[in-house]
Amino acid sequence: MSLSLDTPVTFLDPYNADPETEWRRLRELGHLVPIELDGAVRTWATADHATAERVFTSPAFSKDPKHWAAFQQGHIPEGWPLLPLITMKSMLNREGEDHTRLRALLAKAFTPRRIELLRPMIEDMAGQLLDSLETADGVVDLRRQYAFALPMGVISHLFGVDADTDRDLLAAHYGAVISSQSTPLQVQHAQAGLGQVIGKLIETKRTHPGDDLTSALIAARDGEDRLNDEELVETLLLMLFAGHETSKNLITNAVRSLLEHPDQIAAARSAATAGWSHAAVEETLRWRSPIRVVMFYYATQDVWMDGVLVQQGEPVLIYVAATGRDTARFGPDAEEFKPDRTDAARHLSFARGVHYCIGAPLGRMTASIALQALFSRFTVACEDLSDLTEEWTYASNSVQALPVTLTVMAPV
Template sequence: MATPPFEAPHRLNPSGGCPHADNARLLALGAVAPVELPGGIEGMAVLGHDALREFLQHPEVAKDVRHFKALHEGRIAPGWPLLTFATVRGMTTADGADHRRLRSLVSRAFTPRRVDGLRPRVEELTDALLDGLAAADGVVDLRQRFALPLPMGVICELLGVDERFRDRLHRLSNQVVATDIGPEAALAANRELVAVLGETAMSRAAHPGDDLTSALIAARDEGGDRLGQEELIGTMVLLIVAGHETTLNLITNAVRALCAHRDQLALVRSGAASWADVVEEILRWDSPVSYFPFRYPVRDLDVDGTTIPAGTPVLAGYSAAGRDRAAHGPDADRFDVTRPARADAVRHLSLGHGAHYCLGAPLARLEATVALERLFARFPDLELALPEQDLPRHASFVGNSVRELPVRLSAPVPPGGTAG
């Protein structure tokens, strides 16, 4: 089997940074690339759209950590920054019947019908945050003041997490997805995150409510073997992290793109494209997740002419696949909100594919669509307060965004008014 002409594994920058230049260079060499993970651990990344689509649904690719060869050979140190992705007990690290069991317990909370029922609450939270922004003077950090509290508020309400924990949970979640964190800090963040969510679970067990945590506890208590305590906490960890980090980056990246491409914003305002089109194009063009860990071939596997050895930790290269010219055309690097309307458009993979497709996709789309539409209606002349290249990047090669989004809001349009 052929191997692309990589001179050496691509060393993923633990401090993050914009992935697109490296992605383009690697894609020019092939759809699959050897990568060096923190600690000198050998891995692979699947970058090409077609190759990634095939890999994500391949029957001989697993998620269970028992297939992680380097871990079982003792080459992964405690506090390794990506260890939580591999070892947390929940849907994202389960296969087969275990995956179906865990997913079924959560899926009822994220059906399109249930999510649509959340729309009034999402709109209410959005309007309250915009009211707070309207009272602000000068430059504000839109990520901290708007893009973060909206999805964090929604997922915490769904899980029944007390409001007093939300800032703490975001800080801990940020440390869990960071790839430049030291071992001691990583271990401390994981212990604290488990402790906070354990306290929430105890509270919900003592005082059940109409929330997902109470429903999961009821399933555990009624079914006995349906959900263990470790799986309960692991599921809560996954829902908190995935339930706000992805949407936070999605909203942040969309605002950045629209501020930099006023012609595209004008298309939306004219009705030539919808806010849903904006969300889909951002998911493709600047995916909120760049390299998502991990999958493991259960045998040596050929992917687009490259052999991935059994037990190799493989990253799903969502940000690269979104700009793969072989799939999205010669203008794949161009931000174009009319692209999703094309009859022949290839759907992006940024929310996954196959059995592990993101359960929260309908909710992320709802939150982002409502947030962007109402933000730009209220502040039509919103602009970045720093040049794009000066925005500090997220300290992770998993998440793809910036840490801060300083903006000038302009004079707000009163609620119910019209821009322009």
Template sequence: MSTTRARTYPFNAGEGLDLDPLYAQLRAEEPLSRVQLPHGEPAWLATRYEDARTVLGDPRFSRAAVVHHDEPRTRPKQRNDGLLAMDPPDHTRLRRLVAKAFTARRVERLRPRTQEIADGLVSRMRAAGPPADLVEDFALPLPITVICELLGVPFADRDDFRTWSDAFVSTTLLTAAQVEDHMERMFDYIAGLIQQRRAEPADDLISGLVEARDQQDRLTEREMVVLASGILVAGHETTASQIPNFVHVLLDNPEQCAALRADPALIPAAVEELMRFVPLGAGAGQARYAAEDVQLGGVTVRAGEAVLVSTGSANRDEQAFPEPERFDVHREGPSHLGFGHGPHHCLGAQLARMELQVALATLLDQLPGMRVGGPVEWKSGLAVRSPRRMPLTWQAA
């Protein structure tokens, strides 16, 4: 284990979307540096694009190994279940069970329904008149409705989902006991839905998991509960956070916003650029452990050492993206790491892309003169950065 002094991590402030300037310094001078999170052992932090891709995609770096270590983390309790703590082939086995629900073709079939939901939400915002809260009135209900319909979960329970999602991404917002209580409540809730689908199967993802469990023995009962719970949270949390983040960036860049209004065909490219530009995470998470000695970023990562990846820093790497601090909806170049890379590349990336495209297109088209209408309240104590409340106003008819 290296004896190099470890910097306190994460670097970013909890509010706003700025990337700490220390990342740029590290990319230039110390691309692999030692950091210490609030809990767990010290780790290496990868800040450059190519190093990040290596750690995320190279089988010499393991996620499953976290069960044998005191994983660096921001929360007191370490959790080692679910897809995120697996390597192939177990990871592949479970991922394949749900991957077909998130293919590009399947997701495109959901676009008309997603558009219908978005239109309805904006119509209610317009009818009530400005200002509206972009988070409560649009950003949360849109992806929650979509993932509930896909999984087969009652939308009426959405307030519980929000509480459970905060528990999933809590760093200091909740105590360890509160996090554990909320997560067990969610697992119990999903287990109850599974029993309902056993009695009355439906055309939804939970029913498909039940069939894979009961008729094909392809996953355990616990794996099914944890997998469905993770999909429920991840299936809306990132999109619900990124919609106000993206709108915030667009309104801060009026010339780019005007370009999208003038040419809506640019919106898919804009979503990709926003995924690159917006550092959603407050820091890096999900350490990988070196299975053998690996040369990375000019140092030797010894077998058994942990490596964290800052995708926010990697997405601003000057060696990968010309003028990386500039937001440009016309940008071309390498793929961003906003959805990760390698075996753990975001399972719902295609769904998130579609929802974000629909969200931006609908807001830009139906809310002329859209602008922030009051102080933005930012989330705190969570692993993700996003407004908790974002007043929005527009030119009312």
């Protein structure tokens, strides 16, 4: 039987209740599988590393929704909650000159060399957060109080979001936008809320420019006219979201994975080099990716892939979290968490091609500092690692909370 989007063969669970079973099912069904989301949107999906890599890098695919036939023809319900994210006019969903122009405005601030200069600031921030957790009594939610607080603090510092209340509002609104539980009305409300916080930020920085990236973007907008008002807002929306959500998941997933493999923590602590946290971060990116799926890459022409015809205008969803467990790419032990493996960095968690994550050096460094600071100071224990609830969203791959007790380690 030839596969087609007219007859989806499966769907994705909006609540991500059993990710590993879902990945295996998709892979068993084929390299490219027609699926349905929320009973409303049909797309090809791949959980296969090689196929995903081809989609990320092939000129026959574009992130620009102007190539999405079903959307252009009005077949996607207006209130479909994920629509705003997929159609926003930031670099993420643009191609060609527009993509290059928007990405160039920020690329220099995110090179590995520039990011390395932030190390002392991030180490200080991690230390302060751990100071406050040391005095907390009993169980703390490591996800909210550390894995969220650190990257949100870092990206807010870079973009000049000073007030804690604004950071919390941003997090709550972004959470509602990507949640599978949100109604279209709640998404609309959250979007309006985001617009208000970003609008206030632009207003403040326009009247009181500072040494931050929001002020730099405004200068590019007002002085050299390299981005318009809508692009300014959507670039800030993208950066403040991507800058904390993914790193929050990365830190949470790394701590969770290490707690599930206590031998790895012991090995790491006894390691002579400081490279262990870097290796743990890389293996987490492969084994328990912070991102569940990347939506969408649209075929700009008819493409035959793996014996399947993806027609011009059809979307492909890349199941990034599954590609890291692909035995064809990572060998027979792909299902095992092994920070000492040498091929982890071939994962697709930061994508490939022109949309390769601009924040990869920052995400990697923040998570590595977070692990180093946490495990060199505390013994971390979680009472029931099998009782954690996954995030209810297609976008992220993490748990809702990570309750742990922290005990200060005696000096060696």
